[in-house]
Amino acid sequence: MNTPPRIALIGECMIELQHRADGSLQQSFGGDTLNAAVYLRRELGEGPVVDYVTALGDDSFSDAMCKQWAEEGLGLGMVQRLPGRLPGLYCIQTDARGERKFLYWRNEAAVRDCFTTPAAEPILAALPAYDVLYFSGITLAVLGEVGRERLLHTLIETRKRGGKVVFDNNYRPRLWASVDAARAAYHKVLAQVDIALLTxxxxxxxFGYADSEQVFAAYPEITEVVLKRGADECLIRCEGERFAVPARVVExxxxxxxxxDSFSAAYLASRLKGGTPAQAALAGHRLASRVIQVPGALIPRSWSKA
Known part of the structure; x- marks a missing residue:
């Protein structure tokens, strides 16, 4: 891009409680698209606009979130503050291998009305003018049926104006009434996606896909499909070409x-800066390998570039 891109990431940030070995709880903030927004902002450096789109309450935790986001360089102009509401909360319990278990309290979270309030109208009108819209399967779940339909319309308008739509699948069964409801919602938005970042x-x-070949076969119309496979190599199909990029080994x-989330952010940042899909995957593996060596969702800024 000749001019710095404008990127909007849509979703939810929650109060995060990290359960420690001694039984204490470390409080911070996190959420999949918020994590991606922070890491994207760090990876892109100065110039590009990275705005976060969500709804919060008028409480002290919401104040602290906005303060932290501003310190990270995120734009707050698309953040609604709903009187009397609260953000969601989750607790992370981690086993000896670093694998996570999540406990959620989010049914009354403000973000559920993100696209249904009168204040959402100018936000929805402004979103199609962005160069990139980024959202996730969790975004779909928490927005609810009405919010999802309004998001879908926004994605269609964005692409009509030449913008790109990026989707991270992040499927969480507990957030959906049924697997059929989730499948229907995913199918609608996947038809409007330019870059699919799929776990x-x-x-x-x-969807019950047995292997990577079935995943790629399911999305013939998506220009760029990135298949994240944990510690295994990631697989990419971009404009008909296929790539396999090994992950970094972490002791x-x-x-x-x-x-x-961090992989997706670094991947997208590299592509926005002109990197090839293979270069972008290497950047994604690099950042993700650092993130998994530190407790919590957001690592210190110094670690991001270490």
Missing amino acids: EDDERAL KVVDTTAAG
Whole structure:
């Protein structure tokens, strides 16, 4: 791009409680698209606009979130503050291998009304003018049926104006009334996606695809499909070409929280800066390998570039 791109990431940030070995809880903030927004902002450096689109309450936790996001360089102009509402909350429990278990309290979270309030109208009108819109399967789940339809319309308008749509599948069964409801919602938005950042395990859980070939075959119209496979090599199909890019070996995995989010952010940042799909995957593996060596979703800024 000749001018710095404008990117909007749509989703939810929650209060994060990290359960430690001694039984104490470390409080921070996190959420898949928020994690991606922070890492994208760090990877892109100065110039590009990275805005976060969500709804929060008017409480002290919401104040602290906005302060942290501003310190990270995220734009807050698309963040709604709903009186009397609260953000969601989740707790991460991590086993000896670094694998996670999540406990959620989010049914009344403000983000569920993100696209249904009167204040959402100017936001929805402005989104199609962005160069890139990024959202996830969790975004789809928390927005609800009305919000999803309004998001779909926004994606269509964005592409009509020449913008790109990026989707991270992040399927969480507990957020959906049924697997059929999730499949229907995913199919609608996948028809409007330019770059699909897919976790293989989530594709298997949601659609029952047996292997990577079935995943690629399911999305013939998507220009760029990236299949994330944890510690295994990621697989990419871009404009008919196929790539396999090995992951970095990490001796000790501390916490896999945000591994996929950070990979997606670094991948997208590299592509926006002109990198090839293979170069972008290497950037994604590089950042993800650092993230999984630190507890919690967001690692210190110094670690991002170490």
